[in-house]
Amino acid sequence: MHGKGPWWQEKFTQNCVRVTAAREVIINILHDTPDHLSASDIYMKVHVTNPDIGLTTIYRTLELLEQMRIVQKFDFGDGHARYELLNNPGGKGHHHHLICVKCKKIIDYKDFIDEEVNCLGKTQDFLSQKYNFHINDHLVSFYGFCENCKSES
Amino acid sequence: MHGKGPWWQEKFTQNCVRVTAAREVIINILHDTPDHLSASDIYMKVHVTNPDIGLTTIYRTLELLEQMRIVQKFDFGDGHARYELLNNPGGKGHHHHLICVKCKKIIDYKDFIDEEVNCLGKTQDFLSQKYNFHINDHLVSFYGFCENCKSES
């Protein structure tokens, strides 16, 4: 906006955190890729262009980014945590989830998202005040059986 | 209601699953205890009265109960999956979550739950049809920094 570099850089300097190649690459991949990347997903993508970056660094960076509120960590219960950019200007946009408890398939949906987000916004305002939280994101997931799995059981 | 035994027993017979002492004890504990029990929480409680029941059985039973839609598994990202009864007549009731991403504190809230659930119900109906899912539960969590943690960062 002011030609000073990526939007997240000020968060780094604010927190006295250095902008390194590894961190830049990881953020770029999160920015360019559809959602739900796990740490090893990211590792494999990073590895193509930067084979010198280890998995440990991926984990450390993701935790750092989570603390700085650049990234949101989610856990859908399939054994891998997933990460997505919180404040992604060019990204896919906000969505909710529909999860099959049997085959673990995850569907992202955006239908009704406006109505939902509107309603959740009111809740968020209320909760922020009542519990004195600084809320910056939410997760909405529906659980059930998908087309295939519901006929089997 | 009809004096035939607990509400979940028919689900067992429907699925040709035997009602064993271990399963009964686990369900009772889930019924009698406030939410968010992890597998090892349950194990420790079970161990008091039934020291012969192993942790493996706890995990196996919980997975079974999840498949039978008696229990819902949640993962808040703190390293332990949590379980709660889906259709708990005498239980604490439905609630949503407010989670601190820094200290991992989880607050259950029921404020605004009616408005939220009403709104989510419409979404659920829509999604069920569009994606041909059999939806039986949802998870709503707000993420942010709690009173203590937001002043530190």
Next chain:
DNA sequence: GGATTATTGAAAATGGTTTTCATTACTACA
């Protein structure tokens, strides 16, 4: 430059969860 501090990779450790396997308990059926 030189000291301090942050960052990193490899390997090892951790710890929740799952699998294996041999044993036991239940059920169906004669």
Next chain:
DNA sequence: TGTAGTAATGAAAACCATTTTCAATAATCC
């Protein structure tokens, strides 16, 4: 009642995502 077949179980081992350790390297501050 036996007896076969199947389900359920515990203990130990395996699994695997994530964290920690530790020694080496890179950036920053004077």
